[in-house]
Amino acid sequence: MDNKELQRIKSRKLKNSVFHGLIFFCTIFGVIVLALLLYDILKKGLPWLTIDFLTNFPSRFPKKSGIFPGLLGSLWIILLTAALAFPVGVGTAIYLEEYAKENRFTEFIKLNIANLAGVPSIIYGMLGLAVFVRALSMGRSVLAASFTMALLILPIIIISSQEAIRSVPSALKQASFALGTTKWQTVTGVILPYALPGILTGTILAISRALGEAAPLIVVGALTYVSFIPKTPLDQFTTLPIQIFNWSSMPKREFQNVAAAGIIILLGILLLANSTAIILRDKYQIKIKD
């Protein structure tokens, strides 16, 4: 090995470590920003996080303010949204993957579903206002909000369900058909059980996206100050993000801390949803994949 070659190796090693450092910094940057944000919120919010905060209604006085209506509103909307979007989304995915003939029309639909997933959420809010609130006269209700949110997350559920269904090995489908089963029996007997963890993961992630949305719900007509809890789907409502937004725009400084406490609750729920998704995925993956 001559000198030149050694030189080249040296410079290659140097480039390698520079690049290594650079991407490491990129990773760390994200983590640090997140940590700072979390620290700030926890510092402000934790002292305000009491049982009363969970069970109280909002109030003019920061000390008495609680998140109860927002929490219940969010739960109502999430449950209804899931109940609406899950069957429709999974049904669509089954149709597209297993029943639809491969032709231009199917391609067109698939392409448009992918596009819909990229439409800004406020557009869905306007659609919801026009269709559900006004045309179908559901009013500014939990129901109208849930339909709007269901439309919003439908593309995500469809796409992730399609992927899950596509991942079912064709050998298993063939085994099922060869035993003299109909297409539907094969869908329920082999395809859905195999794809279910993937479908559920996608659905939970979609739902946690809906949980954090405020814009479309404001357009649909969520209230910002609520002194009652929704009892039926036709009642008016507020949700966690809207309540938080409301507090953070209050003039009194202490409301910033109340908002931080609200953010902790929201983050907690999101974290719970995401870890459920991960646990579900891991648990079933081991069982299914050899």
Place this chain on the structure above:
Amino acid sequence: MEPKIKIRDMNFYYGDNKALKDINMNIYEKKITAFIGPSGCGKSTFLRTLNRMNDFIEDTRVEGKITLDDIDIYSKDIDPVELRRKVGMVFQRPNPFPKTIYENIVYGLRKNGVNDKQILDEVVEDTLKSVALYDEVKDKIHKSALELSGGQQQRLCIARAIAMQPEVILMDEPTSALDPISTMKIEELLLDLKENYTIIIVTHSMQQAARISDETAFFLNGEVIEHGETKVIFSNPRDKRTEDYITGRFG
């Protein structure tokens, strides 16, 4: 004896590609018929025409006539789902469902509305015994079938097929992924099964065909070159190409 399956002037196309040409064949009841021939000559394609699994491949076409007990299996009145209950299939690679051993075996029955636990229990025990798997797995019948070895999985797949009590069983190289001992077990199993079933098996092993089959058909480029009693085919083939193939001098 009247043939169980009759194939008359059958052609098969993948799009414009004619994969099977002018096939005429009789397949007899309670016999083992072996299909041999080089790779790509159409053995699997032919097997799949018999239970209409080719229906799932887009842009395929069958000409001619195939009858099972004198009923045209491609006629409009035939439901392919019903046909596949009568004509079972075992694939080249073991493909158990990611379910328990028990649920694998009763899958087809459940889908046909059999839910009586006593009947299902019996079927599981009987079929596991008839594929000589019972002693090996009797303690883990409710465990995942994926925990079995490849050879055990393949025997489970055979058990799953015979649980439907088909009349014909199609097997596409069922032992090609298995070791010699598992292969031997499956061969013994096939000899037992032929008491009750009509078996058609695709194999790349001349010895296997010679050991277990009653009839052998030699395929080449989508045509049946020679078909007859296995003894005759292996000792005294009529066609030069058959002889070259079974003696390994094929070029």
